[in-house]
Amino acid sequence: MGAYTVKLKERREVAESTMAFLFDKPAGFEYAAGQSADVTLINPPETDAEGNTRAFSLASAPLDHNLMFATRLRDTAFKRVFKTMPLGTEIKIEGPFGSMTLHKKAARPGVILAGGIGITPFRSMLVQATKANTGHQLILFYSNRRPEDAAFLADLQELAKQHPNLTLVATMTGKDKSQAAWAGETGYINNEMLARYVQDLAAPVYYTAGPPALVAGMRKLLVEAGADEDEIRSEDFSGY
Ligand SMILES: Cc1cc2nc3c(=O)[nH]c(=O)nc-3n(C[C@H](O)[C@H](O)[C@H](O)COP(=O)(O)OP(=O)(O)OC[C@H]3O[C@@H](n4cnc5c(N)ncnc54)[C@H](O)[C@@H]3O)c2cc1C
Secondary structure, rough: EEEEEEEEEEEEEEEEOOEEEEEEOOOOOOOOOOOOOEEEEEOOOOOOOOOOOEEEEEOOOOOOOEEEEEEEOOOOHHHHHHHHHOOOEEEEEEEEEEOOOOOOOOOEEEEEEEHHHHHHHHHHHHHHEEEOOOOOOEEEEEOOHHHHOOOOHHHHHHHHHHOEEEEEEEEEOOHOOOOOOOOOEEOOOOHHHHHHOOOOOOEEEEEEEEEEHHHHHHHHHHHHHHOOOOHHEEEEOOOO
């Protein structure tokens, strides 16, 4: 754990109202896929009662050259500054934090349930596992309202195409409100959808992250579906 000053290198839209922020990885900053960091704006032009620090999962993989965070751009002082600060602006990061990392025994399958921006730690895990060729069999259930809202969707589709060990089950819960074509799953992740893709529901290690209400809902669903409660690893994005 340490504190580092890093410069904003690139900013790119990864879904509607959702942006990824890339920084140079500072020497000595080591992290595991799935961990997070505290991001602090230095002397921002505006601030509010929530202050200048937010926790963000590292959406980059440890094998990537850059550090990447991604967030929904809500109308808060922190996000307004984050969205508009010039490239080259310095921020402080502290970390890494968190223990939701991919299990070591690759023979055991992993099943990930991600909703919306809760995809960030899993983008890191999946890129790391595929780049490092760990051999894990992984299924990602990824729920969004519309394809337009699904951060990193095209990247994840491409990753799944290239890696037979990875199955992507993206589902849209509000497809009728979308302009985009969608031929994949629709509706909320539920027992029936899980059972269609996971042969032995008691076997995998499960992962879920996102706003606390979503994580609680996913845990309940998994236990009802027959998952081993001790094998559910999760990260609450408290603050949402
Ligand atoms: C370990 C961890 C990892 C995290 N990873 C990520 C990540 O990868 N990406 C990410 O985006 N966030 C992540 N978060 C959450 C993040 O830290 C912020 O809390 C979140 O992004 C909200 O910040 P904000 O500036 O939009 O709202 P804040 O200013 O922090 O919001 C303050 C309060 O107002 C409410 N609020 C503000 N705007 C709205 C709105 N439009 N609608 C409803 N309620 C509102 C919030 O619910 C909150 O109670 C993570 C949190 C933790 C603890």
